Amino acid sequence: MIARLDPHDRESFPDLRHALREPNGLLAVGGDLSPTRLAHAYRRGIFPWFSAGDPILWWSPDPRTVLFPSQIRISRSLGKRLRNASFDVTLNRSFSAVIRCCAAPRDAQGGTWLVPEMIAAYEALHAHGLAHSVEVWQDGQLVGGLYGVAIGRAFFGESMFSRVSDASKVGLVHLCRKLAEWEFGLIDCQMRTDHLIRMGAVEMPRAEFVALLNRFCTQP
Numbered sequence: 001m002i003a004r005l006d007p008h009d010r011e012s013f014p015d016l017r018h019a020l021r022e023p024n025g026l027l028a029v030g031g032d033l034s035p036t037r038l039a040h041a042y043r044r045g046i047f048p049w050f051s052a053g054d055p056i057l058w059w060s061p062d063p064r065t066v067l068f069p070s071q072i073r074i075s076r077s078l079g080k081r082l083r084n085a086s087f088d089v090t091l092n093r094s095f096s097a098v099i100r101c102c103a104a105p106r107d108a109q110g111g112t113w114l115v116p117e118m119i120a121a122y123e124a125l126h127a128h129g130l131a132h133s134v135e136v137w138q139d140g141q142l143v144g145g146l147y148g149v150a151i152g153r154a155f156f157g158e159s160m161f162s163r164v165s166d167a168s169k170v171g172l173v174h175l176c177r178k179l180a181e182w183e184f185g186l187i188d189c190q191m192r193t194d195h196l197i198r199m200g201a202v203e204m205p206r207a208e209f210v211a212l213l214n215r216f217c218t219q220p
Helices: 035-043 077-084 095-103 116-127 167-181 194-198 206-216
Strands: 003-005 026-031 057-059 062-068 088-091 131-138 141-151 153-160 186-190 202-204
Touching: 026 186, 035 116, 035 141, 062 194, 062 206, 077 167, 088 167, 095 131, 095 141, 095 153, 116 131, 116 141, 131 167, 141 194, 153 167, 153 206, 186 202, 186 206, 202 206
Parallel strands: 003 026, 153 186
Antiparallel strands: 026 057, 062 186, 062 202, 088 131, 131 141, 141 153
16 A cells, blocks of 8 residues: 555655555655655655646656766767757746746647656756756757756756757766766666666665665755
């Protein structure tokens, strides 16, 4: 049985060992999306993910996909894109625009997991200084970007978008370079995708991932 979160206790979550194997990582249901609860969830390796009309679902998959900032892999074609400097990249200039672009439907059915409650929750986290965006511009137009949550020296990537080829990859490379400069330990990519693996992400057991969070989330 999946645990139901106490709406009045925004700090407690079930032991991660209780997460289901199928669907992978489903841990709990209910609660809210307050900044306090979200911050405690991320520190423990837990994130929300649900569809419109469903209750809030909390996840912690095993294995976990992680990208170490200094180990990002840049293909020859992407390196050429970066050297040509056809993009301008900024940080935290247009958080609301980035998250709404990430929420835009990407398939014929028009579905998105970034429901209005989620957008409002991450905008609140941004106002608290925990959620951040990377914007990629071309000729003054927003053509790509990503957003996520930073706690201590761990960054939790949430979503990215591209309107032109390689724009989100350019944003990710710039983010990795800044995080490496700031001595961040990792980027949580949550679930495996071939795209992320090609760029250097690796899978690791959840217990190992949580041990890294315990180390990096406590750093200033």
